[in-house]
Amino acid sequence: MDFGAPTKRSVTIAGxxxxxxxxxxxWQQLETAAAAEAxxxxxxxxxIDVERMDGxxxxxxxSAIRQWLLARALEQRSGE
Structure with missing residues (x-):
């Protein structure tokens, strides 16, 4: 596994x-998830930003992104 340092990216949320x-x-898993969901x-x-506000x-x-990705991976694993 390649343990890379965090990379900062700019994104636009709600304008x-x-x-x-x-x-x-x-980032790779987030891009994969976005592609899978079109x-x-x-x-x-x-x-994810909207969903995290329920916490x-x-x-x-x-943190919400990491948790969302982990939950997605666990859901996929349980569906195998």
């Missing part, structure tokens, strides 16, 4: 730009 720092493996990357991140307290966006 404003924000920066997100994720390790390359998370969504632009920004749209998937925006959806009490809501996690930061980077």
């Amino acid at each position: 404003h730009e924000t920066s997100i720092s994720l390790e390359p493996v998370f 969504l632009p990357l920004n749209a998937l991140i925006a959806r 009490d307290p809501p996690p930061n966006l980077t």
Whole structure:
């Protein structure tokens, strides 16, 4: 496994730009998930952003993305 340092990217959510720092493996999985759902990357991140607001307290966006990706991977694994 390649343990890369976090990479910062700018994304647009709800009409404003924000920066997100994720390790390359998370960016790759996020891009794969967006393609699988036929969504632009920004749209998937925006959806995760909305979903994270249900938390009490809501996690930061980077943490929410990692948790969303883990939940997705676990769901896929249980479906095998």
